[in-house]
Amino acid sequence: MEEFVVLVNPEDEVLGLMDKQQAHINGVLHRAFSVFLFNSKGEMLLQKRAPGKYHSPGKWTNAVCSHPRENETYLQAAGRRIKEELGIETELSEKFYFIYKADVGGGLWENELDHVFVGNYEADFDLNKEEVEEVRFISMEELDKEITKNPENFTEWFKIILEEYKHHF
Template sequence: MTTEEQVVLVDAVGNAIGTAPKTSVHGQETPLHLAFSSYVFDQEGRVLLTRRATHKLTWPGVWTNSCCGHPMPGEPLDHAVIRRLSYELGLSIDGADLMLPRFTYRAVMPNGIVEHELCPVYRVTVRAPAVPNPDEVGEFRWMPWKEFTDGVMSGLLAISPWCREQVPLLDELGSDPMDWSPAPAAELPPAALGRSRG
């Protein structure tokens, strides 16, 4: 029995077409696979930013949004968000709100390693403090949402490539993240609902 983390491979419209070990899919020919991004907010509307641990394969030491990850095969995406927020940031949450159900990006690191993900985006609100896992997170900080969006969209704030693409789309939902209306789960790609093609 293998304990290696598996990721869900998807086709261009979001159907699951197989799985592969996570360690095998981040290279110069990275296939499109299922992931998620989440933005954690506190009661003051500040967003939690994290700096990726320096030993990570992709974008080590880069500041990004609160938490990213991959669902396990057959795992609904909102369950994966909750699981990873607990593991990476010590946060216990009841649910995650879907915001961008079909976000997709492809980014290339200077060394040629590619990220290529179908990556729905979620909003999470918390009351308890974050307790980062040093295996995943090098640093963290809270920032007012407007200060963050202004910094990202002006190019003055260095941030991960997926976050740089997500922020303008989230900003279009409104200036106050607490007022954003969640998207229906039905808008998720089939693979993100834990369903396979066929």
């Protein structure tokens, strides 16, 4: 199935649609969302991207990142992707949004107006192995240590979004 992203200007006004991969090649601004999930100990859920992903395969990132479809709200899209990737449902609240641009390698760019959601989750997962290789919870302190020691093990956008998240909390 061909996937499209919603192109926007910095005020989040829709400019049109573009094939997802082409948007990442061209580095054009488009809608995105990121989800951070935490357990009762305050540990963050990380997912390891499946080896078959077209960019950043096998890298650790936040619970879910993706793009809303045309006429889909950011919250609807976040709920859809949590179900599709992790096989779960949980309540989410939007915390902030910002624009970032990151070189993700292979001639691809993320240039996203990113809405960041936070939720809690404590039960089992039903991972979609085409999307997610594995998941784990980690303390923020240990996460900072791992990123400092081995930044290449994490997606470029996650490192950017995590720093922005820290500025808000």
